[in-house]
Structure formats: C-alpha cells, structure tokens
Amino acid sequence: MESQNNNNNNQEKFRDPNLDKRTVISPDGQQIEVDPLQDYFEQARPQVHKPASKVIEKFLNWARAESLWVLGFGTGCGSIEIPPLTTPRFDAYRFGVAMRPTPRQSSVFIISGYLSVKTLKRAIRSYEQMQNPKYVIGLGSCTINGGMYWDSYNTINRLDYYMPVDNYVAGCMPRPEAILAAFESLKKRIKEGRADGANKYAEHFDWYKANQKKVIKDWNMPDYNW
Amino acid sequence: MQTSNLINWQPDRSKFPDQLADGSFKVDLSSGKYVKIWHGPNHPGVTGNMSLELTLCGDEVMDAKTHVGYLHRGFEKLFERRKFIQCFPTVIRMCVAEPDYNEYNYAAAIEELSGIKIPEAAKWLRMLALEMSRLQTLLRIVPGQGGTTGLGIGVQWGVYLRDLILDRFEELTGGRIYHMYMLPGGVRGLLPDGFRKRMEENLKEIDDFVQRIDRVQYQNAVFKKRTKGIAVIPPEWVDQYGITGPNARAAGFNRDVRKDYPYLNYDQLDFEVNTDNFSDIYNRSRLRWRDLQQTVDLIRQIMDKIPDKGDFKAKTPNVLHWKIEKGETYIRSESSRGEYGYYVVSDGSEYPRRINLRGPSYIHAVSLLERLLKGANIADIGAIMVSLQSCPPEIER
Amino acid sequence: MNTTIEETLTSLESRFELKDIKQQRGDLVFVTVKKEQLISLLTHMRDNENFTHFVMLSVVDWIEDGVFQLSYILNNPEKHVDIVFRCMIERENASMESAHHLWKQVATYQRELYEMYGIDFPGSPRVHESFILEGWDDIPPMRREFDTKKYSEDTYFPRPGRESKDPKEHMKNKLYPDADK
Numbered sequence: 001m002e003s004q005n006n007n008n009n010n011q012e013k014f015r016d017p018n019l020d021k022r023t024v025i026s027p028d029g030q031q032i033e034v035d036p037l038q039d040y041f042e043q044a045r046p047q048v049h050k051p052a053s054k055v056i057e058k059f060l061n062w063a064r065a066e067s068l069w070v071l072g073f074g075t076g077c078g079s080i081e082i083p084p085l086t087t088p089r090f091d092a093y094r095f096g097v098a099m100r101p102t103p104r105q106s107s108v109f110i111i112s113g114y115l116s117v118k119t120l121k122r123a124i125r126s127y128e129q130m131q132n133p134k135y136v137i138g139l140g141s142c143t144i145n146g147g148m149y150w151d152s153y154n155t156i157n158r159l160d161y162y163m164p165v166d167n168y169v170a171g172c173m174p175r176p177e178a179i180l181a182a183f184e185s186l187k188k189r190i191k192e193g194r195a196d197g198a199n200k201y202a203e204h205f206d207w208y209k210a211n212q213k214k215v216i217k218d219w220n221m222p223d224y225n226w
Numbered sequence: 227m228q229t230s231n232l233i234n235w236q237p238d239r240s241k242f243p244d245q246l247a248d249g250s251f252k253v254d255l256s257s258g259k260y261v262k263i264w265h266g267p268n269h270p271g272v273t274g275n276m277s278l279e280l281t282l283c284g285d286e287v288m289d290a291k292t293h294v295g296y297l298h299r300g301f302e303k304l305f306e307r308r309k310f311i312q313c314f315p316t317v318i319r320m321c322v323a324e325p326d327y328n329e330y331n332y333a334a335a336i337e338e339l340s341g342i343k344i345p346e347a348a349k350w351l352r353m354l355a356l357e358m359s360r361l362q363t364l365l366r367i368v369p370g371q372g373g374t375t376g377l378g379i380g381v382q383w384g385v386y387l388r389d390l391i392l393d394r395f396e397e398l399t400g401g402r403i404y405h406m407y408m409l410p411g412g413v414r415g416l417l418p419d420g421f422r423k424r425m426e427e428n429l430k431e432i433d434d435f436v437q438r439i440d441r442v443q444y445q446n447a448v449f450k451k452r453t454k455g456i457a458v459i460p461p462e463w464v465d466q467y468g469i470t471g472p473n474a475r476a477a478g479f480n481r482d483v484r485k486d487y488p489y490l491n492y493d494q495l496d497f498e499v500n501t502d503n504f505s506d507i508y509n510r511s512r513l514r515w516r517d518l519q520q521t522v523d524l525i526r527q528i529m530d531k532i533p534d535k536g537d538f539k540a541k542t543p544n545v546l547h548w549k550i551e552k553g554e555t556y557i558r559s560e561s562s563r564g565e566y567g568y569y570v571v572s573d574g575s576e577y578p579r580r581i582n583l584r585g586p587s588y589i590h591a592v593s594l595l596e597r598l599l600k601g602a603n604i605a606d607i608g609a610i611m612v613s614l615q616s617c618p619p620e621i622e623r
Numbered sequence: 624m625n626t627t628i629e630e631t632l633t634s635l636e637s638r639f640e641l642k643d644i645k646q647q648r649g650d651l652v653f654v655t656v657k658k659e660q661l662i663s664l665l666t667h668m669r670d671n672e673n674f675t676h677f678v679m680l681s682v683v684d685w686i687e688d689g690v691f692q693l694s695y696i697l698n699n700p701e702k703h704v705d706i707v708f709r710c711m712i713e714r715e716n717a718s719m720e721s722a723h724h725l726w727k728q729v730a731t732y733q734r735e736l737y738e739m740y741g742i743d744f745p746g747s748p749r750v751h752e753s754f755i756l757e758g759w760d761d762i763p764p765m766r767r768e769f770d771t772k773k774y775s776e777d778t779y780f781p782r783p784g785r786e787s788k789d790p791k792e793h794m795k796n797k798l799y800p801d802a803d804k
Contacts (some may be wrong), residue, residue, distance in 0.1 A: 072270055073268040075296075076297065077297075077319065077322035077619065080322050080323065081403070083366070083385045084392075087381070087382050089386050101269070102268075114299060116295070116296060117756075118298070118755075118756070119267065119297070122296070126268055145781070145782035146775075146781070146782070148319060149300075150775065150785060151307060152300045152303070153303065153769070153771040153775055154299060154300050154764070156779050157779040157781050157782060158781075161780045173403055175402060214778065215779065217758035217760055218757050218758025295756060295757065300764060303765055303769075303771050309790070312790075338648070465675040465676055465726075466726060467726070467728055468676060468726060468727075468728045481700055486703045487650065487703055546790050546794060554647070554653060554683075555651065556647075556651060556705060556707065558678075567678060579683060580681070580682075580683045580684070584679040584696075588728070588731065589728045592731045593728045593731055594727075594728075622755045
C-alpha cells in the first residue's frame with residue numbers, strides 16, 4: 001500500500017508541465033485555451049466512401065493499383081532499405097511506385113519498423129492527412145507483434161490496433177525484394193477491391209481512437225507563432 | 227553595369243537582429259517579424275526521424291531546438307531483462323546505419339570484463355567487417371552531401387555500390403544490414419571461397435566511383451558555392467562540445483581512435499589520419515571522400531593479411547548462463563562519424579547492470595547542431611545535418 | 624600503470640579525496656570521489672591536467688544500496704588516457720550539482736538523466752523540458768523499480784502466441800531431459 005502511494009507521489013513529482021492546459025494568444029488578440037490531452041483531429045470524423053458503381057470502381061481500382069505513391073516518412077530502421085528500393089538496382093519505379101514528400105500526395109504509408117509513442121502520434125496525424133483511398137504496409141516484425149522490442153515501454157506491439165494495415169512484411173529487417181513482393185500483393189488486393197483500410201478506419205473510428213488514446217497521452221500540437 | 231551591381235550586391239541586413247557573442251539572437255516572438263516552423267520528422271531534408279523547431283526571420287534561422295526521441299526503444303532498460311548473449315542481437319540495432327561498431331564494442335567489453343583473448347584470425351575478420359561497415363556508410367554519406375544540394379546522380383551511384391558491399395556482407399555473415407558476426411569470443415566464420423576476388427571487383431568499381439564523384443561533385447561550381455564557408459566549426463569548439471571524428475579532423479585535430487588507442491590489429495596497418503585545416507561543409511565532405519579512399523586501401527591491406535585457416539573463436543563459457551565478474555569498462559572505436567563508445571557495467575550476475583552507448587551524434591546532432599544552425603539559411607539545413615552525419619537512433623537509443 | 628595517470632593521481636590525491644582506485648586497462652582508471660568535490664575536481668582536470676575531452680556522463684542504478692552511481696568519463700587527448708570519476712548520490716530525491724558550464728554537451732546528458740532517472744541538476748539549461756519521452760506519466764522509466772514488461776503488456780495490446788521461455792530451462796528440457804535423474 002505504501003509503495004503504491006509512493007508511486008503516485010512520484011507520478012505527481014515527475015509530471016510533465018507541458019501537459020497542463022494553457023492559453024495561447026492568436027495574432028488577432030484572441031485567447032484560445034489549448035488542452036494538450038485532447039485530440040483536436042477527432043472533431044472531424046472521417047467518412048465512409050461508398051463506391052459509385054461496380055464497373056467504375058473496378059476501373060478506379062486498376063488505376064489506383066498501378067500508381068502507388070509512397071509517403072517518404074522513415075519511421076524506424078526499415079527506412080534504410082528504402083533508398084536501395086528506389087535506386088537502379090531494385091528500381092521500384094518500374095512498378096509504378098514513387099516516393100512523395102508529403103502525406104497529401106501519397107496513397108501508401110510504409111510504417112518502416114517499430115513505432116515509438118512519439119512517432120505513432122505523428123504517424124497517425126500523417127495517416128489522417130492522407131487522401132482516400134489510402135493503404136498501409138507494416139514493415140518488419142516489430143509492427144506485427146513488437147519484434148525485438150515486445151517488452152519495451154515505449155514501442156507499440158500491434159500496428160493494426162492503431163491504423164488499418166493492408167499488408168505486413170515479416171523480417172528484421174525485410175529485404176528490398178520482400179518489399180517489392182509486398183507491393184505486388186497490395187496491388188492484387190486493391191484490384192480485387194479488398195484494400196479498403198480507409199473505410200475500415202472510418203467505420204471503426206471510435207475503436208481506433210480509443211486504442212490510440214490509451215497509448216498517446218499527450219495530444220499537444222506544436223505551438224506556431226503565426 | 228548591371229552585372230557588376232549583381233556581383234557586388236550586399237544584402238540589406240538592417241531588418242535582421244544582431245547576433246550576440248554566444249551566437250544567439252534576441253528574438254521577440256510577439257513582434258510579428260518572426261515565424262516558428264517545425265522541420266521534420268516527416269521531411270525529406272532531415273537525416274532520419276528527428277525534428278527541429280526553428281524560429282525564422284526571413285529565411286534565416288534565429289533559434290533552433292532539436293527534438294529527438296522518435297526512435298526511442300528503451301534499449302538500456304531492455305538490457306536489464308536480457309542475458310549477456312541475448313543482449314548481443316539487441317545492441318546492434320542501436321544504430322541502423324553502421325551496426326558493426328555496436329557489435330565490436332559490446333563484444334570487446336564482454337571479452338575485457340571476462341578476460342578472454344580472441345584468436346588472431348578473428349581480429350583480422352573483425353577489422354574487415356568494421357572497415358566494410360565504414361565503407362558502406364561513406365558510400366551513402368559522400369554522395370548524400372551532394373543530394374542535399376540537389377545533385378541526385380551521386381546518390382544513385384553510391385546506393386548501388388553500397389548494395390554491392392551489402393552483398394559481400396551477406397556472403398560473409400548471412401545478413402544484409404544486421405550481421406551479428408562478432409560474437410563475444412571471436413567471429414562466426416572464416417572468409418568464404420572466392421570472397422577476395424569478388425570484393426576486389428567491387429573495390430575496383432568503387433575506385434572508379436571515387437574519381438567520378440570527384441569530378442561531378444567536388445569540382446562542381448554549384449556544389450562549391452553552396453557548401454564552402456558554411457557551418458564552420460572553429461577549432462576551439464572541438465573540446466568545448468566534445469566533437470570527434472571527421473568533424474573534428476577537418477578542424478585540424480589529428481585524433482583517430484584507430485591510431486591513438488590501437489584496438490584489434492590497427493597498429494599493423496599502414497595509414498595516415500586525414501586532417502584538414504578548416505571545418506566547413508565542403509571540407510568535411512571532402513575529408514569523408516578521402517576517408518573513403520583510405521577505407522578501400524585498408525580493406526585491401528586487411529584482405530592480404532587475413533589467414534585462410536585457423537581458429538576464429540575463443541572458448542567461452544556456456545553462453546546461456548554466462549556470469550561475468552563484477553566490474554566496469556569503457557570501450558571505444560572509431561566509427562565513420564567519430565568516437566563510438568560503450569560503457570558496460572556488470573554486477574556479477576547473468577544480466578548486465580548497465581550498457582550505455584556514447585554516440586557521436588549525441589553531441590553533433592543536439593548541442594552542436596543547435597549552435598551551428600543559428601544564423602544559417604533554411605535552405606542549408608539539410609546540408610549541415612548531412613555534413614555532421616547525424617544519426618538519430620544513437621541519440622535516444 | 625601508465626605514468627601519466629600515476630602522476631595525475633598523485634597530484635590529485637594531495638587536493639582531493641580519492642577512494643577505490645581501480646585500474647581497468649593501461650589507459651583507463653576508475654576513481655570514486657565525494658559528491659561535494661566533484662565539480663571542482665572536474666574543473667581542475669579540465670584546466671590544469673589537460674583532460675579537455677569530456678567523453679560521457681552515465682549513471683548506474685544500484686537499487687540494493689539505494690544509490691545512483693554517476694560516472695563522468697574524462698579523456699586526455701594528448702596523452703591518450705581516460706579517468707572515470709564515480710560519484711555516489713542518494714536515490715531518494717536524487718540531485719547533483721550541474722556541470723553544464725564546463726562542457727556544452729553536458730547539459731544534454733543532464734536533461735536525459737532527469738527524464739530517465741529523475742536525477743535533478745538545478746541550474747542546468749532546459750533540464751526540465753522533456754527530451755526523449757512525450758506525455759510520460761509514470762515514474763522515470765530507466766529506474767530499476769520500473770517494470771517495462773508489465774507496462775508494455777498493460778498498455779500495448781500484446782499479440783497472443785508469444786511465449787517466453789527461460790533459455791536455460793528450455794534448452795535443458797529439450798536437449799537433456801534426463802540430466803537431473
């Protein structure tokens with residue numbers, strides 16, 4: 001009992017002052033109260049997109065599958081295998097795979113390895129910024145079950161609890177050939193119309209958000225000085 | 227008349243605040259003159275997964291704060307739960323770009339604490355793996371410097387050649403990126419048949435690349451213009467900040483762990499430490515280019531001396547219950563970024579008490595980068611970060 | 624012992640209280656010093672003994688004795704020798720004098736130690752800002768009383784099917800099941 005109390009005291013003592021509510025003054029002089037523990041993105045819920053007709057959807061899926069634009073966000077050590085993938089030896093461009101620097105232009109998010117809590121927050125934000133339809137590839141064992149870091153206090157264990165995953169690539173770390181195979185398999189899924197992660201995310205939004213909230217305690221957005 | 231005006235053009239600095247003696251600027255955020263932006267983690271110009279909080283006036287950086295922790299896995303906590311041999315596949319994941327130095331430092335620390343002497347063949351094979359590791363990093367970072375200023379061709383060549391070295395690694399150890407080759411007590415195997423011939427072919431290609439990248443990158447007027455005289459590290463900073471490796475050597479310091487504290491058999495190799503007298507981006511990158519040539523030469527020397535037969539692993543206790551005597555040590559080696567050290571403490575049990583990594587980026591990418599960015603142009607940030615060769619995973623572990 | 628280290632230690636012993644001098648290698652010596660003397664010792668080493676290169680600051684958690692061991696590793700780049708100064712501080716309300724004015728990078732180490740171990744360094748710049756973790760609400764994670772496996776299992780939805788076995792027991796059962804008989 002005493003140790004429990006001690007623990008709570010410790011938690012109070014080492015509490016990060018950044019997590020308290022604070023007031024920000026906008027350029028117009030307006031006072032805005034910011035609560036770091038609230039996720040302001042949550043207020044705009046994503047919508048489920050119903051396909052217009054089967055034929056058009058089939059055509060669109062073909063088009064989507066042949067131009068996969070990948071978000072160049074190296075979240076973990078798997079990102080070291082991305083440069084070989086896009087340079088002449090493995091040359092992912094011949095499969096219609098191109099790297100994009102911003103989430104707004106990309107349709108595939110490669111989670112390249114373990115996600116620490118701090119990166120998970122950014123990854124979720126990037127994922128929410130991507131346009132529909134969007135696909136996620138989990139690279140490496142650490143996205144599947146935590147891999148080497150299964151007992152670490154700072155890395156998540158299962159990626160599919162935080163965002164819908166279309167493909168997993170096992171290995172530590174996966175070779176570029178394996179990533180190419182993952183792209184092929186993703187294309188197949190898209191053409192069959194089975195890669196509907198974005199809709200799944202919208203349907204089960206509350207469940208995903210609850211899982212994310214359990215892990216990410218600080219939803220603080222960076223302070224911009226406008 | 228028009229051209230001479232352009233050549234003698236001086237920027238109007240009256241709107242910018244004055245730089246104080248310690249490099250900082252007096253910034254009043256409420257004046258509306260300054261803007262705060264975040265650079266990274268999702269940004270192509272940042273080396274790895276880290277971010278910078280920048281305060282800008284125009285396109286000049288007034289204040290910079292490094293934010294790390296995106297790659298924190300709590301390794302040093304995980305080691306409390308792992309036995310010494312279980313730590314071995316874990317330590318190498320501390321730095322993905324150059325994992326072999328982790329292997330060597332960890333193995334050497336364990337051997338020193340338990341008093342194991344490794345066979346001669348193992349020493350040479352370890353040196354080969356370490357130099358190959360340095361070579362593959364330099365093949366990425368030397369043309370990468372051009373990549374940050376918009377010169378993409380070198381990157382394509384470099385990544386291809388790096389892949390050839392990774393193939394040799396695969397042949398030698400079985401792994402492309404993570405090798406787990408230098409087990410405590412020795413190495414896992416001898417050179418495969420025909421390794422020397424294939425390696426020599428690759429080295430010939432790299433020799434050719436060294437000449438090409440010199441013409442394309444280092445003689446390039448745009449590259450020179452973008453990198454000369456930018457982000458200068460004065461010699462007096464080297465000890466103040468604890469700068470090591472090529473960044474310190476470019477400032478005129480003849481410091482190389484391989485020469486000063488000869489580990490393995492580096493005292494039997496013939497090489498001179500590369501130094502320069504002015505540490506700006508161009509010279510640091512040029513120094514790495516000279517290091518690249520030196521590394522190719524060292525690999526050739528090492529391959530001549532590796533014995534083909536013989537013992538490559540010393541006898542160790544049963545690794546599953548390997549108790550190491552109470553003690554502590556600090557092991558250092560020269561990675562391509564600088565001094566790479568391991569502080570290992572054992573309490574006499576089967577589990578290590580503490581394994582702490584001293585990565586050169588801990589200094590280069592936090593305190594030094596924050597200082598160098600003050601007054602820099604925002605377009606140069608990528609070039610500055612690559613020239614310091616910052617590697618985020620070794621900052622936060 | 625290396626002559627440089629010997630000379631340095633002799634000259635230090637006249638001014639400071641040194642305990643448990645242990646030579647690990649020819650160029651590496653571990654010395655325990657008192658907490659109050661540490662900062663003046665570091666200053667002396669840097670200014671008078673030419674130990675200008677600060678290698679690292681590390682901490683070892685001796686939870687059984689209730690102390691943290693701070694290790695300051697100093698290096699003499701001319702003579703190529705290292706001296707490690709160990710300094711024991713209490714675990715409860717751990718606090719230490721800051722050395723950020725001696726070397727610039729020390730402030731970063733102290734920020735990390737405050738976050739990871741809860742060791743306070745009053746006066747060190749930005750020491751209370753979060754460095755690596757974000758939104759952490761438990762005790763500092765690197766302290767030995769913090770159980771990372773339990774925290775991970777409670778927080779991160781472990782995928783069922785992972786079994787961990789004690790390697791010693793497992794190998795024994797698998798390879799030599801009759802060994803005990």
